[in-house]
Amino acid sequence: MIRSELIQKIADDNPHLTQRDVEKIVNTIFEEITEALIGGDRVELRGFGAFSVKEREARMGRNPRTGEPVEVEAKHVPFFKAGKLLRDRLNGKA
Structure with a gap:
């Protein structure tokens, strides 16, 4: 949707x-x-899930085209964790 x-x-x-x-x-x-x-902040929607931000550390990546090592900067990424009610409904338990 x-x-x-x-x-x-x-x-x-x-x-x-x-x-x-x-x-x-x-x-x-x-x-x-x-x-x-x-x-x-963390955003929690009861029965649905919670949104938060996780920090990814800097690392060495790889250019998929050339195979050369590439430095990837540290960054913040959004993270969603489904709530128990949502998981149960997806699995046909509710």
């Missing part, structure tokens, strides 16, 4: 909201999650 499909689904399920309002809501939620992660 892509963002526009999510917006359309929510708008269809909530006829009292306009599609423009739903789009603002979805964009605000994503923006707040992004800002929290940028600030180093």
Whole structure:
């Protein structure tokens, strides 16, 4: 599902909201999650999962085309851990 499909689904399920309002809501939620992660916070959505940021250390990589060693800088990457309820639903237990 892509963002526009999510917006359309929510708008269809909530006829009292306009599609423009739903789009603002979805964009605000994503923006707040992004800002929290940028600030180093963890975002937990009960029953769904938690978003956090992990730090990857610098390392030596390899150019796949030439095979030459390449230095890869340290970086922060987003990480998602599914909640128990989501895992159980995916595995048909709930």
